[in-house]
Amino acid sequence: GCFIASTGFLPSTFTMTALTAATAAMLHGRIGLTILLAVIGVVWGWCVAGAAFIPLAVFVLFSGHLPARIAALIGALIATGVPLLIADRVAYGRWTASLWNFVKYNVVGGGDSALYGVESPTFYLRNGIINLQMALPLALVSPILLAFAGMRVARHRLLLELNDRNEASKGTFWPNATGCDYFVTQRVGAGEYVDGSEYLDDYEKTHGFEYFANWVIPGRLMQGRYPYIEPSRCKSREEARKKLKTIVDAGIDTFVCLQDELPSQHDMPEEVLGFGAYKAPAIEFAGDSTPLEFYHFPIVDLNIPDTSVLRAALAELQQLLLRGRRVYLHCWGGRGRAGTIASTLLMQAYGLEAAEALERVQRSFSTRHDNVPLSPETEEQRALVRAFVRFDL
Known part of the structure; x- marks a missing residue:
């Protein structure tokens, strides 16, 4: 489904490509580029797919420097919105905003959904199976798995003290996945875990x-x-x-x-x-x-x-x-x-x-x-x- 869609000349294909590129930019820490690509995907692509960009938006909001992020968003909206208005003016012979017209018809109301045919609610599940295949059930169970993983990490957080196995341990040894029984320890002080950055500060002194x-x-x-x-x-x-x-x-x-x-x-x-x-x-x-x-x-x-x-x-x-x-x-x-x-x-x-x-x-x-x-x-x-x-x- 995704492979076939990648070659289709459709708004959803354009938005899917923009989402992929925006995600890659986020993983490389290029927040400004992430914002620009997300706006391009929504404004120039398929605006109703904007919900897919919500996780990226949350990441951007919590990545710090909010004024700079807002400025980047405004700049991206201007950079994409102005060319779109000009293109609409040329295409329709008058000033109009096709993006707003699309939203008004499909979201705000006034349009007839029968224009695209009528499907039962199971349409979305069937469409998801066709497009996502095995990724769909994995995505559906991922919140539960992540919750359990988060509980385990919170309980057994391996902080950054790496010690000689012959050195007297100040904490409890936890073997790692490869069976090495040395180095990664969990420091305990006054009944509480020592923060990793505090340990590194102590490391620099000692x-x-x-x-x-x-x-x-x-x-x-x-x-x-x-x-x-x-x-x-x-x-x-x-x-x-x-x-x-x-x-x-x-x-x-x-x-x-x-x-x-x-x-x-x-x-x-x-x-x-x-x-x-x-x-x-x-x-x-x-x-x-x-x-x-x-x-x-x-x-x-x-x-x-x-x-x-x-x-x-x-x-x-x-x-x-x-x-x-x-x-x-x-x-x-x-x-x-x-x-x-x-x-x-x-x-x-x-x-x-x-x-x-x-x-x-x-x-x-x-x-x-x-x-x-x-x-x-x-x-x-x-x-x-x-x-x-x-x-x-």
Whole structure:
């Protein structure tokens, strides 16, 4: 039904396309475009289908900045209404408003419904089955399912404290969907749950690390810059050795490199493009008692990973954490590629939603006071996180 309707030259088809585009704009956070597309669908399309845009209108109202939203709505109405009036003037030879005439005839009264034929009330159900098929029963039961889901989330809200499984817990451990029995805990204080943002504020005070790296999961997963000699910020061997030793002394025993511009540490010569190989000095600092592991998942700088690379990286990182390894996840600056993989890992392994994962990575990254404020660094990388769907690993 929807597939066939998409090719039909009908007002409802135009409105359906506008609704789809408006929904996509909303999901990408482009509220102004959402308003414009919704108005286009109603004014230039099929105005009686305006009810379908009500959920978008509610979202817009509660998204903040109401004066700006109203201004955008007025602008969209003018931008669509004026051309429509001019088109009506040309078509009918006089000033009239076809949109209002349609509403007056069909909604306000005065029209004869028999013009379109007479159907029983079951027409809408039959028409819905034809057009929506399996989506219709799912839509009908969704309010009930969402109510139960909301009750469950309210009772077992997994806030943002991610801890070492060997660290004394201050709350009750909740295993996540993949069976990992560590990290996601529910903090309890004075009989009440601690708000996630308050915990992150406390995190910033207590878990800051260094200017070049930050803990995403304290004691478990660190996100940072290239850990040794690099072209921009760390050019001296003495400073590089100090930085690398700080990382190893923090308990890191696994290095995961995301740089496409470099070979694996296993194959890297002493220096490539101004980057110094760190495998040998890291092993030196760790000593014989701590065997180190090195992994490489190449991603082009300022870009997003291929699906195969993302899947492989998340699968390996999840296994590393299950094995109890302490991971240093890095690209060059430790912002874009590292932030992207860290965010999707929080979603894949611990079931966080995209907004929570992005907030977690951003707030922990901000403890570094980097000259670039965002992690993940580019809008394309953040969009990947928002669109990410967990792999079946």
